[in-house]
Amino acid sequence: MKKAIAFLLLVSFAAACSSNEKEVKTKDKYEQTKETLAETEKKNPTRFLTVDGHDRKNLIGQRVIKGTISNKATVASYKDVDIELSFFSKTGALLEKDHEVVYETIAPGGTASFKTKYFAPKGTDSVAMKIVAAKVN
Numbered sequence: 791m792k793k794a795i796a797f798l799l800l801v802s803f804a805a806a807c808s809s810n811e812k813e814v815k816t817k818d819k820y821e822q823t824k825e826t827l828a829e830t831e832k833k834n835p836t837r838f839l840t841v842d843g844h845d846r847k848n849l850i851g852q853r854v855i856k857g858t859i860s861n862k863a864t865v866a867s868y869k870d871v872d873i874e875l876s877f878f879s880k881t882g883a884l885l886e887k888d889h890e891v892v893y894e895t896i897a898p899g900g901t902a903s904f905k906t907k908y909f910a911p912k913g914t915d916s917v918a919m920k921i922v923a924a925k926v927n
Contacts, residue, residue: 831866835924838863839896841873845917853877853910857919858903861896867927869895871902876918877910885911895927 831838843857859871871892877885894902910917 828865831863832926835866835868835926836921838866839868839871839921839924841919841921843919848907851909852907853914853917854905854907855890855917855919856903856905858901859892859896859921860901861898863898865898867895867897868924869893869927870925871896871921872923873904874920874922875908876920877908877914878916878918879913880915885914889922 838861840860840862841857842860843855845853845855848854855875857873859873861868871894873890873892875888875890877887879885888908890904890906892902892904894904896902
């Protein structure tokens with residue numbers, strides 16, 4: 791009887807130790823996955839940043855461009871976002887390209903708004919926006 795109780799205590803102690811080891815291994819895997827996710831987000835800011843906006847013409851003939859930058863990353867924050875503005879004619883011909891840098895920090899899951907004015911080339915019908923680069927904060 792004493793041997794059976796000793797055996798049960800030994801088995802329960804071994805089970806408790808092995809489950810603790812599993813917890814530690816699972817936690818290590820989580821931390822490792824989190825690190826690789828952070829590295830991916832830091833290396834590819836254009837993959838996690840999106841820009842959306844519109845333009846209009848004001849009274850003195852300038853193009854007023856308003857937009858919002860969204861950060862879809864879960865770990866990385868970005869700053870100094872470089873946006874390429876492409877000006878197109880009615881027929882879709884590219885007239886000019888320009889760059890605008892938004893000097894704000896965008897937290898994971900956050901957004902930043904911007905507004906800029908340009909004297910666009912003659913015949914501009916629309917403006918397209920694209921994220922070119924950003925710095926990791």
